[in-house]
Amino acid sequence: MSTTDHIRNFCIIAHVDHGKTTLSDRLLEQTSTVQRRDMKAQLLDSMDLERERGITIKSHPVSMLYQLDGKDYLFNLIDTPGHVDFSYEVSRSLAACEGALLLVDAAQGIEAQTVANAHLAMEQGLEIIPVINKIDLPGAQPEVIEQQIEDVLAIPREEAIHASGKSGIGIDDILEAVAKRLPPPRWTEGPCARVLIFDNVYDTYKGVICYVRVFSGTLKAGDEVMMMGTGQKTIIKEVGRFSPSMIPEKELAAGRTGYVVTAIKNLTEIKIGDTITQASDPASTMLPGYKEVRPMVFSGIYPLDTSDYNKLKASMAKFQLNDAALVYQPESSVALGFGFRCGFLGLLHMEIVQERLRREYDMDIISTYPSVVYKVKLTDGTIKEVHNPVFMPNTDLIEYIEEPTIRATIHTPSSHIGDILALVSEKRGMCDHTETVDGTRVMLVCTLPLNEILIDFNDRLKSITKGYGSMDYEIGEYQQSDLVKMDIMVNAEPVDAFSSIVHRDKAESRGRVLCERLKEIMPQQMFKIPIQATVGSKIIARETISAFRKDVTAKCYGGDISRKRKLLEKQKEGKKRMKQIGKVSIPQDAFIQILKTSN
Structure with missing residues (x-):
């Protein structure tokens, strides 16, 4: 194609489950990019996990050819995820585009992530x-949704296109709007080559494959290029486009989206968001990539078999190349051996990472209780960041502890507002203000501690609102809070894997639950084992595992009671001695069971 005027780069953004992937299937069919015999539902969701859960996890690029009024157009589409945890994928995709299709479900209307993604695009x-x-x-209300789009997003209602990804209604209108209403590629006039890396995958045979958007210049096999962020130089082995599988081409020209195979085999040398330029004639400024992601939830990941540590280490390195938001560093635990402290964007992100490690890399892993980053002001005036409860300083050295908060936007039917306010209050949050979206839906803006939404907040929100509630959040300020470190002691020995940082008011109930679970899971010994939850030197909950008891009086048949007493006293002395020298080792499966139920 001789000119960039007929190229359109766009992505599809929406709330989770509003039909992005189904719509992209219809676009691929309509433009004959995929033959009908090769078509299958959710074609761009290539991962088994994506198909099972019906969600998009990774962005998927594809190139399509389209004809309108006798002109040939090249459409480069990137299908993006919708869940709040994967907004970093969306921000990268947006950096590689000039336009976006904003999808809104005609029955459910504008939801939390719709607003968040629209603002990202703006x-x-x-x-x-x-x-x-x-x-x-049957429940579609397109006129009501048009009004919502105008009121909430300030986009004129006349611009909305009515469509159905399932039945194919309005697909031609969408393709025509993309050609007529979206601008051609920007920044194509630059004298030097500037190419944005918006994603990476690792191939066992080819090495690192970069998904790229060429803004200016051209790339072809044999070129020596430089990564502007790291200064790394390499030779390009192959370039090509997605249609939707990888198809090699002679060159990638300005305005195009495609892939680049380099000679780099080391996983850490290519950063997502970096700019590629020609080594012989480098550009002076990098492309604006996307904002740096900060992990919000931390959890330890350990191999079930300690001999698999090196395999897990290699798997994590490969995985990080494919998922730029995963942060990890080595750590060790007395109970679980060697593993990694990992940072995630949220709970769904954590769940997906663990599931992909199990499936794609064949790893048997266990994760510890998720936690957030606390800021601890010490009495000597220094501030320490604590990622892991094990490293919390002693209470006499702490002046105060600050915890991260979130600013949550909750969209819900107005009939459930009372139950949601009760849930927010239970999670130590407060509602800042409410807005009415239309006659049936309201939007609540709340401030909550991040620690409180880690486990079950989203599930309970869905239960309360019968599935119609949705939440989006952004990170707020750190605020001072009455937090304590809670330890679990088994036979007077602290177990670091069960340590957690909790609010003082909730420590007792959480300690009691953990002690009860441990009592059910741990095997009996020949002596009594106390299980205690402690805050500092104070015991706040206790359970006791009773001892195996041999019936030493079985051989006494009749005679004086003093004979039985003598035998029981002798047994009691023996148990006391045993307890003094006995050690309790918690079996691995007990850790696995308790951490699984905690998560």
Whole structure:
């Protein structure tokens, strides 16, 4: 294609489950990119996990050819995830585009992530085409949704296109709008080559494959290029496009989206968001990539078999190349051996990472209780960041502890507002203000401690609202709070894997639950074992595992009671001696069971 005027780079953004992937299937069919015999539902969701859960986890690029008014157009589409935990994938995709299709479900209306993704696109200066999807549903209210789009997002209602990804309604209108309403590629006039890396995958045979958007210049096999962020130089082995599988081409010209195979085999040498330029004639400034992601939830990941540590280490390195938001560093635990302290963007992200490690890398792993980063002000005036409860300083050295908060936007039917306010209050949060979206839906803006939403907040929100509630959040300020480190002691020995940082008011109930679970799981010994939850030197909960008891009086048949007493006293002395020298080792499966139920 001779000119960039007929190229359109766009992505599809929406709330989770509003039909992005189904719509992209119809676009691929309509443009004959995929033959009907090769078509299958959710074609771009190539991961088994994506198909099982019906969610998009990774961004998927694809190139399509389209004809309108006798002109040939090249459409480069990137299908993006919708869940709040994967907004970093969305921000990278937006950096590689000039326009976006904003999908809104005709039955459910504007939800939390719809607003968040629309604002992300507006910040990047993208042209937005609103699409009201699923208009063939019995409960569809396209006119009401048009009004919501105008009121909440300030996009004129006349611009909205009515469509259905399932039945194919409005697909031609969408393709025509992409050609007519979206701008051609920007920044193509630059004298030097500038190419944005918006994703990476690792191939066993080819090595590192970069998903790229060429802004200016050209790339072809044999070129020596440089990564501007790291200064790393390499030779390009192959370039090509996605259609939707990888198809090699002679060169990638300005405005195009495709892939680049380099000679780099080391996983750490290519950073997502970096700019590629020609080594012989480098560009002076990097492309604006996307904001740096900060992990919010931390958890330890350990191999079940300690001999698998090196295999887990190699798997984590490969995984990080494919998932830029995963942060990890080695750590060791007395109970679990060697493993890694990992940082995630949220709980779904944590769950997906663990599941992908099990499936794609064949790893048997166990994770510890998730925690967040606390800031501890010490009495000598220094501030220490604590990622792991084990490293919490002694209470006499602490002046105060600060915990991270989130600013949550909750969209819900107005009939459930009372139950949601009760849930927010239970999680130590407060509602800042409410807004009415339309006659049936309201938007609550709340401030909550991040630690409180880690485990079950989203599940309970869905239960309360019968699935109609949705939440998006952004990280707020750190605030001072009455937090304590809670230890679990087994036979007077602290177990570091069960340590956690909790609010003082909730320490007792959480300690009691953990002690009860341990009592059920741990095997009996020949002597009594106390299980205690402690805060500092104070015991706040206790359970006792009773001892195996041999019936020493069985051989006494009749005679004086003093004979039986003598035998029982002798047994009691023996148990006392045994307890003094006995050690309790907690079996590995007890850790696994308790950590699984805790998560």
